[in-house]
Amino acid sequence: MDESFLINGIKSQNKIVFDFIFHYYYSGLCAFSEKITGNEEAAEDIVQDLFVTLWTKNEQFIISSSLKNYLFTSVKNRSLDFIKREKTKAKKINVLANSTDLAENLSTYWFAESELTRVIEDCLQKLPPRCREIFVLSRFEGLKNQEIADKLEISKRTVELQISNALKSLRCKLKPFLPIFLIYFLLK
Amino acid sequence: MNKSEIEEILPLYFDGNLSEKDKLKVEVWKESSDKNQKIFKESEKAWQGITLLQTMKKYDSEKALQQVNAKIERQNKNILTIIQKIAAILILPLIISTLYFALKKQDISAVKDDRLFTVTSPAGMRSEYILPDGTKVYLNSKTSLSFPATFSGNLRNVTLHGEAYFEVAENKKKPFIVNTGKINIEVTGTQFKASNYSNENLTEIVLVSGSINLFSGKYGKSKENIIRLKPGEKANYIVSQDRISIENVDVDKYISWKDGILMFRNDPMPQVVKRLNHWFNVDIKLTGNDLTDYVYTGTFEDESLNQILDLLKISAPIEYKIIKRHKKNDQTFSKMEIEIIQK
Numbered sequence: 219m220d221e222s223f224l225i226n227g228i229k230s231q232n233k234i235v236f237d238f239i240f241h242y243y244y245s246g247l248c249a250f251s252e253k254i255t256g257n258e259e260a261a262e263d264i265v266q267d268l269f270v271t272l273w274t275k276n277e278q279f280i281i282s283s284s285l286k287n288y289l290f291t292s293v294k295n296r297s298l299d300f301i302k303r304e305k306t307k308a309k310k311i312n313v314l315a316n317s318t319d320l321a322e323n324l325s326t327y328w329f330a331e332s333e334l335t336r337v338i339e340d341c342l343q344k345l346p347p348r349c350r351e352i353f354v355l356s357r358f359e360g361l362k363n364q365e366i367a368d369k370l371e372i373s374k375r376t377v378e379l380q381i382s383n384a385l386k387s388l389r390c391k392l393k394p395f396l397p398i399f400l401i402y403f404l405l406k
Numbered sequence: 407m408n409k410s411e412i413e414e415i416l417p418l419y420f421d422g423n424l425s426e427k428d429k430l431k432v433e434v435w436k437e438s439s440d441k442n443q444k445i446f447k448e449s450e451k452a453w454q455g456i457t458l459l460q461t462m463k464k465y466d467s468e469k470a471l472q473q474v475n476a477k478i479e480r481q482n483k484n485i486l487t488i489i490q491k492i493a494a495i496l497i498l499p500l501i502i503s504t505l506y507f508a509l510k511k512q513d514i515s516a517v518k519d520d521r522l523f524t525v526t527s528p529a530g531m532r533s534e535y536i537l538p539d540g541t542k543v544y545l546n547s548k549t550s551l552s553f554p555a556t557f558s559g560n561l562r563n564v565t566l567h568g569e570a571y572f573e574v575a576e577n578k579k580k581p582f583i584v585n586t587g588k589i590n591i592e593v594t595g596t597q598f599k600a601s602n603y604s605n606e607n608l609t610e611i612v613l614v615s616g617s618i619n620l621f622s623g624k625y626g627k628s629k630e631n632i633i634r635l636k637p638g639e640k641a642n643y644i645v646s647q648d649r650i651s652i653e654n655v656d657v658d659k660y661i662s663w664k665d666g667i668l669m670f671r672n673d674p675m676p677q678v679v680k681r682l683n684h685w686f687n688v689d690i691k692l693t694g695n696d697l698t699d700y701v702y703t704g705t706f707e708d709e710s711l712n713q714i715l716d717l718l719k720i721s722a723p724i725e726y727k728i729i730k731r732h733k734k735n736d737q738t739f740s741k742m743e744i745e746i747i748q749k
Contacts, residue, residue, distance in 0.1 A: 244467035249458055270477045331462045341452035348413035
């Protein structure tokens with residue numbers, strides 16, 4: 219991904235670039251913030267406010283590392299700020315303990331939705347077939363243990379087919395992202 | 407430990423849905439080999455990933471983007487209203503100063519600059535000027551007009567030598583005064599022509615529209631009002647006799663020169679000759695007294711002097727003769743001389 223192109227796009231208030239970055243990172247950033255704050259609504263507010271600032275204060279926008287790094291770090295700081303404020307409000311000490319714990323290992327959760335999907339697919343490919351099968355059935359199709367057990371009685375071939383279907387649907391559930399090189403050409 | 411059994415219960419391990427017995431089974435299996443440990447780690451990663459992915463799926467970026475757009479708009483609006491407020495505050499002194507200077511403009515013209523300017527139109531030429539107050543003046547051949555650099559005080563005084571047509575810019579508070587010698591003209595805003603060629607012993611004033619007041623002496627309380635002219639009237643002041651007469655005239659004839667048109671309307675021969683002399687800067691002499699009885703009517707625009715003389719010849723029993731120019735003592739050439747002779 220051509221980062222400087224995206225960063226310049228934001229600096230020059232290019233709406234197409236902005237929308238692209240928004241769609242690409244929004245759910246990932248929200249899930250990340252939710253991980254810290256434990257609050258779905260707050261997570262959305264934090265991420266949306268970040269993007270509003272990104273657009274309106276576009277000229278002061280300085281990125282030293284990568285765009286992704288910048289976005290996740292910003293969300294992390296804003297989320298930690300949020301729980302600090304919550305703590306003083308409600309004196310919830312356990313939230314803080316929880317959050318410092320999280321803050322240490324946060325980069326494990328630095329994924330955009332599409333990136334994460336790829337990672338999961340990779341992981342699943344490395345698992346033994348039976349194991350993979352259970353994952354797909356339990357996690358993606360939401361089957362109960364008994365139902366899985368029942369399903370497992372079916373022939374091996376059919377199950378393999380089911381798995382590949384499940385993976386396919388996993389990919390389909392992704393937002394259709396415009397490939398970044400396409401945007402690049404659209405704007406040039 | 408059955409390998410496939412482990413594979414079946416491993417994903418459920420992370421859910422915490424397994425019985426203590428099964429959990430132990432998984433842990434034992436995990437520790438039994440490096441390969442198993444690797445599988446365990448991948449499974450854990452997949453499980454975490456899927457959990458995180460499910461969290462992400464809750465968020466609708468389409469809807470969120472609309473909210474963000476709305477927030478941005480609201481903020482822009484806020485910024486805009488702030489800018490508007492600032493602009494309003496900044497523009498206030500601008501408006502005040504503009505008003506101040508606009509109102510002061512009258513006074514600015516009162517800044518005294520008494521230097522006299524004189525514009526002239528050479529013989530045989532006509533020209534036009536705009537005076538500092540916006541009055542438009544057309545100067546006929548051999549005419550000069552003097553006026554101050556600014557019309558300070560309560561009057562707009564100009565001095566005329568020759569013939570001029572005025573379109574006076576209206577300003578009731580500041581009368582426009584034309585000094586023509588003995589007779590002076592007071593105007594507020596109107597159109598008229600005045601002539602007082604020094605070699606003619608005659609001051610002519612023709613009013614086109616509005617009204618003008620003729621007076622003698624200095625403008626002020628001591629001025630002697632003579633007469634108020636109405637449109638279409640012409641005042642003739644014979645300088646040597648100090649006598650004034652008023653007549654109704656065809657105004658166009660007297661002012662057409664400003665548009666480059668030479669017009670005769672039942673004009674006797676001496677009058678025609680006089681006008682031609684001015685127009686072409688020539689010296690036409692009339693020989694024979696009876697010619698005074700012939701009157702001419704005609705309009706000339708682009709015709710040359712010769713063409714006009716040829717036309718005159720057709721309507722009156724005359725001949726004309728062009729006398730060769732001669733060098734004068736000061737090395738300049740004399741005017742073209744023409745003699746008109748009665749046949």
